[in-house]
Amino acid sequence: MRINPSKKIKGSITIPPDKSISHRSLILTGMARNESTISNILESDDIKSSLNAMQKLGATFLGDFKEMTITPFKKPVSSQLNCENSGTTTRLLSGVVSSYEGIFDFIGDDSLSTRPMKRISEPLTKMGSQFVWQSKEGFLPFTIKGGKLRGIAYDNIKRSAQVKSAILLAGLRADGTTIVYEQTKTRDHTERLLTQMGADIRTGEGKVEIRASEIEGLKMTIPGDFSSAAFFLALAACHEHAILEIKNCSTNPSRTGLFEILSKMGADVSLSNEHQDLEPYGDITIKSSQLTGIQIPDHLIPNMIDELPLIALLGCHANGKTTVRNASELRVKESDRIAILCEMFKNIGVSITELEDGFEIEGPQTIKGGVAESHHDHRMAMLAAVCGVLSQEGVQIKNHECVSVSFPSFFETLQTITG
């Protein structure tokens, strides 16, 4: 797909529903004691992976992604779960099935099969689950033999919300107390949902504790995904003639590090109509901005892990140096996002320094344009598109279709604001 430069960015848009909350809403309601109704679920490949897996386990889903009624399973059926490209499906469901008697086979696509799984097998095995690696130790495909679990205390050193969630979901049916410590807070959607659903869960400074409990069904509406909105926020901040409004977007503080960074870099960005719901949301307005380079504070790295490649784009338009460090987790996402980012920037005429655990970029620079390869990573395809709009000569994206993982209507939305 070819993306041409655009003279202005203008409009008011809504963003598809939050991916992390959509996964959790389907998984947690599928384990509840009674029915739930969820509105505005993300209709994307990743969420279909969670939905299909939960169906295989015996939960039933009626309606469509606009509004779905979920009838939970009583006890999950031993089955093969194809998690396709979704790390969240694999890791959260591993926690769920570990606490039930049965044999559960997990498989995924080529990208998912290279992503590390020891981070969940280690704590879950300590709790009493059994993992059998079918091909290579620590990677998909694997089999889980579930059963009676015991609570553990675990330090979430990977700073991963998926790891924390897997342990909490296993802890929901384990003997004793399960505690997850985290020095740096990661996204808290699992804790919010579990609390709302009546689980025996306590969140304190630097830790979450859970005890065995039944959870009740719920009714909720999912707000727009801040991580998807992030592409448009970065685009508007960097563009010379931009004014953009994003409506009903999640403003969960464990996700909005990029908002803080945009403000610190000098962006003209503001929040209005904020609603304090189970998951908070509001409207964001952003305009063309004069940006200044920044070093991203370490405590915000997990908070904005999926938005970090966009920091390179902001850094490219900012005065001075912008640095991201302590972010080696980016190397084990849907692709090696540090390597792919640096390759992409070089190919479109931007100079960037690759670091072991991040990158450094000196601005301001102009994006010349050229060919950008997504390596089938949805967020890298969307980054390439935004670079194209800001470039002198346009960007041709190779393998752009993967945006369907999190934002199937991305190119249509981009078209509405660029004309």
Ligand code: S3P
């Ligand atoms: C997610 C957590 C993050 C993020 C991913 C979604 C989640 O991964 O990169 O896109 O929904 O919990 P980690 O928790 O492994 O950092």
